[in-house]
């Protein structure tokens with residue numbers, strides 16, 4: 001031990017000069033999902049983090065996101081033993097990078113971990129005009145990736161126009177609830193479908209014109225017709241599968257379908273079969289376009305500022321399903337896939 005360190009130890013300053021050892025907790029994919037994910041498919045690991053090098057920072061996750069894409073993307077991009085993919089709002093606890101101050105909050109894309117080290121390149125600082133009173137978790141939901149999905153999907157893919165009729169499914173979730181509210185701001189009539197009566201009541205509370213529980217209606221076809229006898233100009237599809245096959249027949253001529261997600265298919269071990277879309281697409285001259293929110297990376301600032309403004313003004317309401325505790329991440333993820341969330345599902349560490 002050097003003389004300086006020795007002197008520090010004697011006068012009790014050792015802790016101030018010895019770099020802190022940080023043990024991160026991380027959830028790994030133990031076993032590839034077979035059908036619906038199970039808690040036994042995940043493993044909780046401890047990882048000792050090294051000391052920071054110049055240019056690096058140490059971050060502590062405060063909120064983590066659980067999102068549907070994790071199900072199909074884990075299958076495509078991950079191998080067993082990898083840390084689960086995902087984003088977080090994190091606080092900077094140590095910094096050797098002058099661009100990032102200790103105490104600042106960022107959105108990271110570092111997977112299901114309590115702590116991580118970054119060189120800053122993959123981090124997005126929360127907007128400087130983020131109000132102190134606004135939960136930072138919204139940067140993972142309405143004012144983050146799901147909100148941007150709704151914003152660009154409606155404006156650029158559906159190309160909604162005032163006076164049109166917009167249909168959205170998984171409507172009480174992170175993306176769907178924003179889709180409906182933005183369509184109302186845009187002067188449209190909005191019909192939403194969700195999987196419980198509480199969700200339907202919520203949709204009406206936040207301004208949807210019509211809403212129904214797709215799990216309890218006798219006929220989806222009839223329910224869609226009753227909600228909008230004239231049909232639909234825009235269909236923002238989060239669900240795919242059978243729902244989409246029924247809804248496509250109720251599109252108006254020249255209608256637009258934004259294929260955002262297909263959550264009804266993510267857990268299928270055997271791919272679903274038709275009905276197929278070609279006939280209604282031809283007769284109604286429909287446009288159907290799949291998209292990924294990442295297409296508009298270069299307009300992220302525009303989208304975030306628009307969403308932030310509407311949230312601050314109270315024009316877009318937000319609800320979050322907050323699960324407490326990092327140890328409950330798999331449960332929160334599985335719960336979201338089962339439809340237990342109202343609004344955006346997040347985990348508070």
Ligand SMILES: NC(=O)C1=CN([C@@H]2O[C@H](COP(=O)(O)OP(=O)(O)OC[C@H]3O[C@@H](n4cnc5c(N)ncnc54)[C@H](OP(=O)(O)O)[C@@H]3O)[C@@H](O)[C@H]2O)C=CC1
Nearest residue numbers: 068170173174175194195238260261262263264292293339
């Ligand atoms: N293309 C893109 O860039 C993006 C696409 N997405 C997609 O948007 C969709 C919604 O995502 P997000 O808002 O984050 O998630 P949500 O917050 O909407 O949560 C998922 C919801 O899906 C519904 N759901 C689950 N299983 C089924 C089923 N079999 N049939 C019908 N509904 C089901 C449940 O609601 P309910 O109770 O109503 O059944 C559940 O709450 C997903 O498909 C996702 O993959 C999301 C972000 C970006």
Ligand SMILES: CCCCC/C=C\CC(=O)/C=C/C=C/C=C/[C@@H](O)CCCC(=O)O
Nearest residue numbers: 068069072073076087107109145260261294
């Ligand atoms: C492999 C088959 C894929 C089928 C389609 C599945 C899902 C669609 C979907 O949900 C896509 C979501 C994409 C989300 C992307 C998010 C990240 O890039 C995180 C960005 C972090 C941030 O800056 O907020």
